[in-house]
Amino acid sequence: MVAHTVTSFDEELAAIDRIIRDMGHFSAAMVQAATVALLEGEQDMARRVIADDAVMDARQRELDERAITLIGKRQPMADDLRTVVGAIRIASDLERIGDLAKNLGKRVAAVDKSPASQTFAHSIESMAELVQHQLERVVDIYIERDAEALVPLRADDEKIDVQYTAVFRELLTYMMEDPRNITACTHLLFCAKNLERIGDHVTNIAENAYYVMTGSQLPANRPKVDETGTQPSLA
């Protein structure tokens, strides 16, 4: 990409990109820490995740301020305009991911009170790994401006939905086996739902990133395989 005639314009855009990258990596780390806390019953780690949400909020506010100042100062056009507006939207998704990770952290204590909760928690382990991987990938792809890589990434959200359906079924089985599991399993179900929602935010980020890079929208054929709402017979 050719540099702007005004070099400070490039620096301002780069600063916005850096915040997106930092927020992306930070939120992925929050998801990872919240998952470990859930699996290991690590209360301190869960508390740190809860506290870290404030960092995400502050970073988002910083990005908003920088973006608005840049729009006012530079009146960006074309790809620059898309970058700035896209960054505002991506940061908003990342901030929501931070909220959802915080919510995972909040449930650690409740899940941990139940007997055999560790066993149940493992049902969401691979789902959490996949979500975290998707989140890191989308941010890296955005920073590298590799539009084509976003197409398979968005399709991979299907895998998260498939896993969510599997977790849903597994937790239902535990609840049917022993009503004493219901509290822990319900919390874990919310955790799984939060992870699935993070996957949706990653999809949003991928769609915004694609628009930023190309000026056109990703085709509207996003797969949707969450079957938990369409199969009441499961319950």
Add this chain to the structure above:
Amino acid sequence: MMFNAPETQKMNANVAPVSIPDPASVALPKTFQTVRTPDPEPRQVRVHAKDVSVFYGPKQALFDVSIDIPEKAVTAFIGPSGCGKSTFLRCLNRMNDTIEGARVSGTIQLDGEDLYDPKLDVVELRARIGMVFQKPNPFPKTIFENVAYGPRIHGLATSKTDLEQIVVESLQKASLFNEVKDRLHEVGTGLSGGQQQRLCIARAIAVSPEVILMDEPCSALDPIATAKIEELIDELRANYTIVIVTHSMQQAARVSQRTAFFHLGILVEEGPTEMMFTSPAEKRTQDYITGRFG
């Protein structure tokens, strides 16, 4: 077809001195296909230009420019200095005829009528295709006379009352009447810059043009006067075909419905304004409008 500039022209209300672009800033021809994006809903074409080239002596300033200019819309020409946008604008009402050694080839039609037909009355043409310049250039006459001059020489008014009505209506259309109604017989050059520019627009409107050409009409004005002119352009487009040359990308984005980007004498890209400023198809357009030009 090839046309040579006539040596003399009759005086015309809309003629102002023009400068010849520096030939050094004009690059050699390149084979290039203009990238065109049509409007989602097609508009009626008013001015049709095909393969227009302009030469200043041995130097070629424009290379095979083809564009359709729609009616009741604003078309903005953008591009760096010396790119040929003003040269092309001046071709549209044969202003290049006034430059010695200037030669225009190709076809330009207004509603299918050849503008370079040797039998065409150029003075009458410039009443149909009016022009507003970068620097407000009112005649050193009264406000009234500035506007009345055109209709009078073109015989558009049969009586004094008629003429007065044309003057008042033109000033109203140019959103200037309320500000000058008590001093119509004071000299036009005594107005503020923005008022003078609106007076020039009123003068262009007074002869009932079909097309209004504007060559950087706000570049000498402050932001408030600029806003008033932009508001006026927005109102005028309901009835006129407007072509504006501007160095302000934001102004092009605000006032126009279509944008054409010129570079080195070539029409690089033309398309709907929203598209041109959010996701242009050509890399050169993108580099220019985002401020990345070499």
